[in-house]
Amino acid sequence: MGTLSQPINEISQDNGLHVSGRDARSELDSSRSRDVNRSGNKTIITSRNHVHVHHLVRGALEQALKESDPVEDGTPTVAGYDFNQGVNYTKLFQTLPTMGFQASHLGQAIEAMNAMIDCRMKPVPAAEAEQTTLPCGRRRTNCTIMLGYTSNMVSSGNREIIRYLAQHNMIDCIVSTAGGIEEDFMKCFSSFYMGDFKLKGAELFEKSHNRTGNLLVPNTTYCKFHSWLNPILDTMVEEQKQGAEWTPSKLIWRMGKEINNPESIYYWAYKNQIPVFSPAITDGAIGDVLFFHRHLHPGNSIKLDIVADVQTINDLALFSVNTGVLILGGGVIKHHILNANIFRYGTDYCVYVNTGNEFDGSDAGASPEEAISWGKIKLTCKPVKVYAEATVILPILVGETFAKRQAEFTAFNSCHSF
Numbered sequence: 001m002g003t004l005s006q007p008i009n010e011i012s013q014d015n016g017l018h019v020s021g022r023d024a025r026s027e028l029d030s031s032r033s034r035d036v037n038r039s040g041n042k043t044i045i046t047s048r049n050h051v052h053v054h055h056l057v058r059g060a061l062e063q064a065l066k067e068s069d070p071v072e073d074g075t076p077t078v079a080g081y082d083f084n085q086g087v088n089y090t091k092l093f094q095t096l097p098t099m100g101f102q103a104s105h106l107g108q109a110i111e112a113m114n115a116m117i118d119c120r121m122k123p124v125p126a127a128e129a130e131q132t133t134l135p136c137g138r139r140r141t142n143c144t145i146m147l148g149y150t151s152n153m154v155s156s157g158n159r160e161i162i163r164y165l166a167q168h169n170m171i172d173c174i175v176s177t178a179g180g181i182e183e184d185f186m187k188c189f190s191s192f193y194m195g196d197f198k199l200k201g202a203e204l205f206e207k208s209h210n211r212t213g214n215l216l217v218p219n220t221t222y223c224k225f226h227s228w229l230n231p232i233l234d235t236m237v238e239e240q241k242q243g244a245e246w247t248p249s250k251l252i253w254r255m256g257k258e259i260n261n262p263e264s265i266y267y268w269a270y271k272n273q274i275p276v277f278s279p280a281i282t283d284g285a286i287g288d289v290l291f292f293h294r295h296l297h298p299g300n301s302i303k304l305d306i307v308a309d310v311q312t313i314n315d316l317a318l319f320s321v322n323t324g325v326l327i328l329g330g331g332v333i334k335h336h337i338l339n340a341n342i343f344r345y346g347t348d349y350c351v352y353v354n355t356g357n358e359f360d361g362s363d364a365g366a367s368p369e370e371a372i373s374w375g376k377i378k379l380t381c382k383p384v385k386v387y388a389e390a391t392v393i394l395p396i397l398v399g400e401t402f403a404k405r406q407a408e409f410t411a412f413n414s415c416h417s418f
């Protein structure tokens with residue numbers, strides 16, 4: 001083996017480099033005519049017919065100009081939207097799958113959501129038709145769509161999009177954390193405001209303006225929520241004395257009934273009997289209200305049975321014909337939905353939208369591939385994870401799927417009682 005300082009190889013014009021692709025020989029020919037003798041003994045042209053190339057250079061050149069194997073037939077080519085066609089968002093979104101990177105994942109997520117909806121619209125197979133309702137009492141369709149979202153989705157404008165899905169009965173089950181429940185009701189009392197990520201915490205604290213990202217929530221909103229929920233809890237405790245058994249999902253439906261406001265997600269969840277699970281319901285303002293209520297009414301407080309709810313969501317997955325999951329964010333909401341799907345050997349359709357990464361071993365960042373290993377996603381499923389912030393993604397995802405197919409949902413719902 002020579003080094004660059006050792007003698008060079010000599011290559012004649014006849015037994016020169018046998019590389020394909022770009023014509024290496026023509027490059028060497030053009031060098032030859034210049035009769036170059038470069039220092040460092042890397043390449044020396046000794047005559048008009050002989051080129052001396054160091055063997056490392058020859059190897060590098062062969063590797064650089066190696067011909068590719070043929071690409072599999074039908075493999076899409078990379079192409080984005082051409083604005084010479086005008087500003088046409090429908091056409092623009094059609095180019096997502098071939099854009100590359102996370103735009104392609106979003107394109108795949110749109111396809112996966114539409115496949116999930118197609119499956120839900122199909123009739124239940126005859127062999128499965130005997131059981132017409134799910135254990136929660138909801139109509140059993142050919143695909144139970146389970147929606148999960150972190151609290152901040154409801155802090156943001158994604159709340160209106162989620163409300164739309166519940167209003168039109170497009171989803172069959174919701175899982176959220178405490179903030180994702182209470183903030184929907186709080187927004188019925190007072191607005192949330194646009195702020196800035198950089199606002200000073202100390203100054204906001206003085207004003208009792210709570211910050212979530214670049215949104216502001218005046219603390220008065222929490223005061224109104226406390227005042228509203230306390231008497232509802234009093235009534236529920238009285239009903240408990242008469243034998244009522246409460247769970248987090250029943251509490252959320254009750255709150256949805258009491259708010260009686262079509263701007264609310266949970267008003268529609270109650271009206272359309274979409275079960276809403278929140279296994280960590282005490283980790284937020286609802287928990288604060290329950291805490292004070294318990295102090296103020298010793299021995300007279302409400303009891304919430306989380307075991308009954310876990311049975312309901314697991315049974316919901318288990319007795320579904322197929323399931324499809326749309327999970328926005330990670331943590332409890334992601335795991336609660338996927339864990340329920342273990343009991344049916346995995347979900348059939350799966351879309352994640354989150355910013356989590358898996359290098360830290362977190363469940364929040366765990367990929368669909370990891371979920372397959374646990375039996376949370378079926379081997380036949382083509383799961384999609386969009387690595388992105390969900391306020392950017394959800395409006396497009398819903399716009400290109402559920403919203404475009406609203407008439408189909410209306411027709412479907414009119415001949416199926418839920």
Ligand SMILES: NC(=O)c1ccc[n+]([C@@H]2O[C@H](COP(=O)([O-])OP(=O)(O)OC[C@H]3O[C@@H](n4cnc5c(N)ncnc54)[C@H](O)[C@@H]3O)[C@@H](O)[C@H]2O)c1
Nearest residue numbers: 150151152177178179283284329330331354355356389390
């Ligand atoms: N508004 C609020 O965020 C709020 C309010 C009250 C209480 N809480 C409580 O805080 C606790 C933690 O909140 P959580 O479990 O809802 O989730 P979280 O805010 O802790 O987020 C969990 C993971 O989801 C992903 N994620 C979050 N937001 C995302 C986004 N916009 N786009 C893409 N991915 C995103 C990230 O990977 C994140 O690590 C809960 O118990 C909740 O009740 C939150």
